[in-house]
Amino acid sequence: MFCFQCEQTAGCSGCKGNRGVCGKQDTTAKLQDELTGALIGLAHAVGEDKAEPETDRLMMEGLFATLTNVNFDDESLKKQIASVHQEKEKYVPGCNSCQEPCGRTSDYPMEMLWKDQEDIRSLKSLLLFGLRGTAAYAYHAMVLGYTDEQINAFFYKGMAAIGEDRDMDNLLPLVMEAGAVNFRCMELLDRANTETYGIPAPAKVEMKVEKGPFIVISGHDLRDLKLLLEQTEGKGVNIYTHGEMLPAHAYPELRKYAHLKGNFGTAWQNQQKEFAGLPAPVLFTTNCIMPPKDSYRDRVFTTGVVSYPGMVHIGEDRDFTPVIEKAAALGGFTEEKTFTGINGGSTLTTGFGHDTILSAAGQVVEAVKAGQISHFFLVGGCDGARTGRNYYTEFVQKAPKDSIILTLACGKYRFNDLDLGEIGGLPRLMDMGQCNDAFGAIKVAVALAEAFHCSVNELPLTLVLSWYEQKAVSILLTLLHLGIKNIYLGPTLPAFVSENVLNYLVENFQISPVSTPEEDLKKILG
Template sequence: MNTVAVKEKMFCFQCEQTMRGIACEQMGVCGKTADTANLQDDLVGALIGLAKVLPPGNISSPLARLVLDGLFVTLTNVNFDDPAIQMVVEQVRAAATDVEIYDMQKIWHAENEDIRSLKTLILLGLKGMAAYAHQAAVLGYVDTAVNNFFLEALQAVGNDQAEQSDLLALTMKTGHVNFTAMQLLDQANTEVYGKPEPTEVSLTIETGPFIVISGHDLYDLKQLLEQTAGKGINVYTHGEMLPAHGYPELKAYSQLKGNFGTAWQNQQKEFKNMPAPVLFTTNCIMPVRKSYRDRVYTTSVVGYPEMIHIGADKDFTPLINQALALGGYSEPQPLTGINGGHTVTTGFGHDFVLSQADTVIKAVKNGDLQHIILVGGCDGARVGRNYYTEFVEAAPENTLILTCACGKFRFNDLNLGTVAGLPRMMDMGQCNDSYSAIKVALALADALNCEVNDLPLTLVLSWYEQKAVSILLTLLALGIKNIRLGPSLPAFISPNILDYLQENFALAPITTAKADLARILTPQV
């Protein structure tokens, strides 16, 4: 086996929590070591090398899947298992002749910070898009143009003579292609599992054996539900798996009982001494603590040292046996959301929201509905994220709150009542379901005969990792302006590129909930 020498130091600034708002150089705040970070760089470098030697044209399905999965492995909080990452590096190098590992330090320490900024935006957008394309591919939904774009973009990232204007254009193209990838995943999920329906989800854990499933991959959940049927084992979602309750084909399983815990970053506290195993299907795994490490399982691209990994056969027998042996709780556990609520509601996909379009349009026209605000994105542990709770709590009663992704756990157990006969808060789903919000916005603009930016609609986003970057690029590529972004701005965006985004798209950092609401709700002249 060819091995790659690892370095004592690392360089990573791909997530919102990066050290000092600059970069992690000794150890990742996410918990990855310098060795792991550098192996992930080697993997991305190998994928760039592969893209450079592949002939132009349609990429084969096995190679496309290797590229998708390879990029997905390098997302924040996905894989901490060095041997597993090294194995993927070797698979990439063996996929074609003359594959050389591109030196990622050429990007991280480029003299031109604007080139570095644009290449990083493209690369991180590709990582996020790979997650969505991966989940669609698992269900058999593939878009050749999307797969080919990965090669095009990786080649450009590895081009040391790339021009800034070309990279800027490619950044916007990344956003457009990601829209196609999200659309493909939406089609896959709705055709396989049905169209989401508004569904109230309990946060109480019932007595008896149970399994907690985290991440995003609905296919893994479906396999787990099939294998636990009739065995007296309940299944509870965690984190971004919560929206699964809205899909008819999944909620038809009676053992899918509810949701365990709050946002993903609270898992180290909430999983402590939990009498049940937990399965991680995509990203969102944190360094596993001793208090529950004997009950953690991974599958797909997720990896963590010494954890049992469930392979492609998806045989969840080890979890099932352990759940039965542990027995679960002897008494019901009435858990709550962050704000004390005992239930949350999900399943407000674009099909449902658009079925209410006439009601929304009428309410906007007669003044009953003043503004629609999408408060969505990733959650995290950094101080300042309470802004999003304060924002939702302070929003006037004649505003409608759309939300998606795990940032909603800051406020999704609040009872906001109704507006124009509709629930004031609508959870549209996972981060990839930002597509639903975009589709709704485009449809409303068409119905009201105006541009999207003329709608009484504002996006207030929280970001944490690379899927949020791909979504932001999609919004910008579609020309959507006046987005507010927080809790801090990405460290990888240079001052000049930030100026460009602010001047052309009015992208703005969040300030305070009160001040931002005042600006959003004050008519512009």
């Protein structure tokens, strides 16, 4: 196997051998490569034509299934590969039995990419991993009935390019275009979420679990949560969010359910410890599932594109009866339990979406003009297991007391239980939501720039980002497409960024790897 798509890749260079650091077996990695190669073949078969909705769905699901910590299940990957082959037949009938095959729509052998010249491999990897991230967002919008032809068309264009001979000059604009398309996709998902579940409003979320049966739901898919809330209403089973599902508490159409009680646990990488012996089932709706330990493997359920061998998968009908029955059988805690975040706090706040922050824009501008707010930091991104990620906790703790910290995605669990106080009636720490809510952060930055008659790069705003998986890659490409400079990125740089590509990013966007909180703060504020 060879895989280097995430931040925890072995030796900061690539997972090889029998098993990746995430627990992915080499058979699974090879099938994920096969699936990707089949999708490239499908992209060539579709060509410039408009694909059918079913083809778009297969493309999104196929890309999403190869994200880190989503699908560990060889059988489900084999089924996806077969479906992609079958779909291709619609566009190029009889191609498989052609007597003189041209190879144009054949499955692309991914080893060719992994062994390509390092700059080409780097740019194609940026494109592929960015597309995987965008596909996840497009999938969440699609299940709520929101799709966009331009976004879907780019999946074919981008995937086809990965399977073709392209030089750096040709690939660079495509990589930037992937960032533009991802911006459009995050906007689509923002619309899908807010039109379906209402405008997020600030919410205090307790890390307390009441006695009695309960279910923990993890991941990003708000529709799965909504359906679970409907199916558990009045049944005496409480629901607790986990990881990236925390911002769900901010949406009016979700928070109206009295049995959506609070949040259990912290970021995804702590699940094996936090779920040990949990007297409740856990439902994974998206990434990030880790190989379950024996102490809780009988209570793990998956749905959507998530799959793990031996775990019960809830299918398309989203009938959560097995999860609800498991919750009743396990019975939950016998008395109320209070848990804490990594810094000892037990109350979290979320729901500072772009509407909420922009409704206080006048207050923010006044506070800046009055010298009450000196700087804005967006400290966010995905969390991970690598040591050194306490950089983000320390950075927030050491940031000047007159600075505002905006955050999003699961990287916030490094500090979201800290009480950072207020400035001018505004909380110093504002959680804007899931990773896709980076769209909201960009909206806020653009509005601030307008208010101060300057560009986003001239604002007293610095992005300090943590990356782990491929959605972070797609967001990074969006920020680059928007021309946002001086981003601090960590805890390590992506293994798939070659030296020449890194030099390009540094020269054109002044991206800096994080160093120490003290040094970086000195650089930023100096």
